[in-house]
Amino acid sequence: MADTHCSAAALLARRHSKEPVVCVRPHLLEAQAERLVDAFPGDVLYAVKCNDTPLVLQSLWNGGVRHFDTASINEIRLVRTLLPEATCHFMHPVKSTEAIAEAYFEHGVKRFVLDHVDELTKIVAATDGAEDLELFVRLAVPGQGAMLSLTGKFGVEVAEAVRLVRAVRWHAKEVGLTFHVGSQCVDPQAYRRAIDVAAEVVAETGSVDHLDVGGGFPALYKGDEPEFEAFVAVIETAVAEHGLVCRLQCEPGRALVADGASVLTKVELRRGRSLYLNDGVYGNLAELKWIGPQFPTRLVRPSGEVGGAQEAFDLFGPTCDSIDSMPGPHWIAAEAREGDWVEVGMMGAYSSALKTAFNGFEAGTVAILHDDGWYLPGLREPEQAARAA
Ligand SMILES: Cc1ncc(COP(=O)(O)O)c(C=O)c1O
Incomplete structure (x- = not known):
């Protein structure tokens, strides 16, 4: 069990940590789970790939999440071990025969996704022609509005989707359509356009049992992104x-999960406006590069938060690879120096899930924090909020 602290400064004072620390706030995860489950008019499946830390999965369960989008057999095993009552859905369009068979026969998974007729053949064979399958066809949809596009790798156009839905009907007890508009999508209308595509398929095939509108809903990194409820309103209207x-x-x-954790990383060297950190792109901070400098940051010492004037910094990770750089502007207290700690907020998503041991840097440990989450949009310092907007 991770140790528990009332603030990042208290953690640093008690732990004398040398390594990065992922600071998980279970109460924030629980609250966000309750909010999304409440707001969405259907089942909310948590996409486990985003953060598979057991504490995170347990907190979401405590907040009412009962369904899990598991994309590998290891994710299914993890969820079934930790949360035996949970329902797993295998929502990856390409799976091995062995993984499908284990998912169906050992873990009771019935819901699978596919976007090719050979995958359908594989699922039917691996489950011995089971009669209780729920099969979803993944659609290709326009990806505008998302910071991280998911178009190109998976999904079929309307004509092929129609053929697949017809083929699936022969084998499945229930049929569904699914899509993903891309991650950190800040345009609710992207879901409208995707539902238009789904409706074209339904017009040809007749009604389906399920519509899965995927993930992609944004975290409030800047604070001015549309809220989850705005996306739900667009989805309900389109449907x-x-x-x-x-x-x-x-x-x-x-x-x-984005607002359920922060990352504490130590400054190893200051060179002008550049800070060299003990965590980076190959560790917990990959999204500071791929999403960009949108994350709320602050400087912390064991004695407390360092206030005062801030400067725009570029950040660098600990490995020798020059990909391990996170260009700014990252706004951090001007007096930052070696030995200080930078706390990056809104880091619950795609942080520890993406970390590697590249170059011998085993990025970090986990701790539990009970503070309010200074980095949440409503709680940010006025200058942080102004810069983000
Ligand atoms: C099939 C599928 N569902 C859900 C997600 C979660 O997306 P997000 O974190 O943007 O909500 C992903 C992310 O890659 C995905 O591939």
């Missing part, structure tokens, strides 16, 4: 206007 009568589900990763 109603198309007259789609089916069960809805969504698969949020980032929107469920």
Whole structure:
């Protein structure tokens, strides 16, 4: 069990840590789970790939999440061990025969996704022609509005989707459509456009049992991104206007867990406006590069937060690779120096899930914090909020 502290400064004072620390706030995860489960008119599946820390999974369960979007057999094993009552859905379009068989026969997984007829053949063979399968066809949808595009790798156009839905009907007890608009999508209308595509398929095939609107809902890194409820309103309107009568589900990763953790990383060297840290792109901070300098940051010492004037810094990770750089502006207290700690907020998503041991840097340990989450949009310092907007 991770040790528990009332603040990042208290953690540093007690722990004398040398390594990065992922600071998980279970109470924030629970609250966010309750909020999303409450707001969405269907099942909320947590996308486990986003953060598979057991403490995170348990907190989401405590907040009411009962369904999990598991994309590998290891994720399924983890969820079933930790949360035996949970329902897993295998929402990766390409799976090994062995993984499908174990998922179905050992873990009771019935819901699988596919975007190719050979994957359908594989699922039917691996489950011995099971009669209780729930099979979802993954659609290709326009990806505008997302910071991280997921178009190109998975999904089929309308004509092929129609063929697949017809083929799936022969084998599945229930049929669904699914899509993913891309991650950190800040345009609710992206879901409208994707539902338009789904409706085109339904117009050809007749009604389906399920519509899965995927993940992609944004975390509030800057604080001015649309809230989850705004996306739900667009989805409900689009579904109603198309007259789609089916069960809805969504698969949020980032929107469920981003605000449930921060990362504490130590300054090893200051060179002008550059800070060299003990965590980086190959550790917990990959998203500071891929999403960019949008994350709330602050400087902390064991004695407390360092206030005063801030400067725009570039950040560098600990490995020798020059990919391990996180160009700014990252706004951090001007007096930052070697031995200080930078706390990066909103880091619950795609942080520890992406870390490697590259170059011998085993990025970090986990601790539990009970503070309010200084980095949440409503709690940010006025200058942090102004810069983000
Ligand atoms: C199939 C699927 N569902 C859900 C997610 C979670 O996406 P997000 O974290 O953007 O909500 C992903 C992310 O890659 C995905 O591939």
